[in-house]
Amino acid sequence: MMSKPYQIRRWAVLLVTSFTIGLVSCKEDRDPAARPSLNIPQVYDSVGYRFNSEPLQPLIQQFARLVEEARKGGQRGTYVSEESLNAAFTQGNFSLLSVTTPYYASRLQAQNNGFFAELSKASGGTFYPFDRSWEGGVYGSYLFDEYGLEMGQLIEKGMYGAALYNYALSLTKGTFTPATADQILYVYGASPMFYNSDNSTFYQNPDQLMAAFAARRDDATGKGLYSQNRLAFITLQAALQEGEDYNTYRDEALAAIKLNWEKINAATVINTIHASTSILNSTGLTEQQRADVLHLISEAAGFLHGWRTIDAGNKKITDSQIDELLALLNAPYDRSASVYRFVTNTAEELPKLSQAVARIQGIYGFTNEEVESFRRNYVADQAR
DSSP: OOOHHHHHHHHHHHHHHHHHHHHHHHHHHSOTTOOOOOOOOSSOOOTTHHHHHGGGHHHHHHHHHHHHHHHGGGSTTOOOOHHHHHHHHHOSSSOSGGGSOHHHHHHHHOTTTSHHHHHHHHTTSBOOTTOOOSSEEEETTEEEETTSOOHHHHHHTHHIIIIIIHHHHHHTSSOOOHHHHHHHHHHHTOOTTOOSOOOTTTOSSOOOHHHHHHHHTOOSSSOSHHHHHHHHHHHHHHHHHHOGGGHHHHHHHHHHHHHHHHHHHHHHHHHHHHHHHHHHTSSSOOHHHHHHHHHHHHHHHHHHHTTTTSOGGGOSSOHHHHHHHHHHTTOOTTSOOOTTHHHHSHHHHTHHHHHHHHHHHHHHTOOHHHHHHTTOOHHHHTTO
8 A cells, every 4th residue: 555645746747747738738738830810000109119210210311412412413504513423422431442242342443344333434525316426425414424324313313222212121130120120211211100202392201212212103002112112111110119028920021022122123223214105205305304314313213233143042133134124125234235225216115015024014013004103293282
């Protein structure tokens, strides 16, 4: 017969064993795909946004200074030095150089044929697409190199991807907190209010940078790219506020933001190609209209070129697809451009523009209705 103390010890062992088995069983029965439910607010939490975004303001201010310096070349007889452009790119405690992809920085700064050097050589001169006997110059109200490519657009629009988007990606590495979401939102160009408008007449802090282009492509029905990114940012912030258990929501929201950002870029390329095509299909073009075409195609080339060498895991378009599109725009990355031919040999060159739109549509899966809608600037059309 067992003693009473021995019986107590035996029951205790059985009880602990049963409890342990129960825990293991619960873990084994749990669905590994299950995740906690995330409460997604209606609005973005603005508390802390100003404080968190303040350290990034010098970067955006420096970007504005570089763009302003480049635009001076559009004034007839005004010389812009390569040194002044490079200074705006490299100087400051938070330089543009520090956030730009190495590839694009090399294209900007290359001696003799870099974008800064080419803009400087063209400044102060006069350009005429039917007689390209000089280094380039002002035509209409824009500054072009001798091939009809507007270097100012390659600088400005190219850095939307090569510097701003590239920097936003870097913010997601390391410690990822709600403050990080605020900073990504700031670099994207929107505020916590998500006005869906770049109209400074109506709003003190309207959308800027890529968010401004997102607003122009959004019809305000709640289904457009601007609206999709608004929801993605709200979801990202909510997931980060909840903590590590909500990392799946965080990662999904971040993936949506990146894809929408890229789609907005692509939609704007289509918009500029639509606009240039419409002008070229007109009759009796004026010199300013021809200049407008070269400007628009240069803008499209800038938006595309800036995404070249962005990490393949953070973009949908491939570098080879970018190269193909740049070639269709007569602005190849690896040889001299011939953008001027769109206005001097229109019948021969015009089909390339529709081919470029079709390629972009295929890459991003845009519907025919979406491609058609990208013609419009909804902020202007809806007066919002």
